[in-house]
Amino acid sequence: MLFGKEHVKRYQETDGAEGHDWQGTVTLLLTTKGRRTGREHTTPLIYQKAGDDYVVVASKGGAPEHPQWYLNLQADPEVKVQVKGDKFTARARTATAEEKPGLWRTMVAAWPDYEEYQRKTDRDIPVVVLERR
Secondary structure (H helix, E strand, O other), X not given: OOOHHHHHHHHHHHOXXXXXXXXXXXXXXXXXXXXXXXXXXXXXXXXXXXXXXXEEEOOHHHOOOOOHHHHHHHHOOEEEEEEOOEEEEEEEEEOXXXXXXXXXXXXXXXXXXXXXXXXXXXXXOOEEEEEEO
């Protein structure tokens, strides 16, 4: 099973032929700029489409704090995305209160463990919309 840096490497080397389909769902690569270092960080994330946009979840497995990639995009919402061989820039934003319930259901259908992650934490797990530029 691909995970972490190896997942990113194989995904990039194969344009997602290895790594896009993962554990019964699909992943994209999200690249954010470090809010302190300014260095790029790439993270494989489960995604779903919502119209022309891509949706990801800042779950961190139900940890009490947000994942680093989410904190980075809050500081700089201009991100890079790779879905299979399609590489593009996007603007990331947290789903609105009106959008979130429907997007959350879509993401839970793709990865049911999100419900358990939310039960494990007092933090409201953000749903993030990636709008292609």
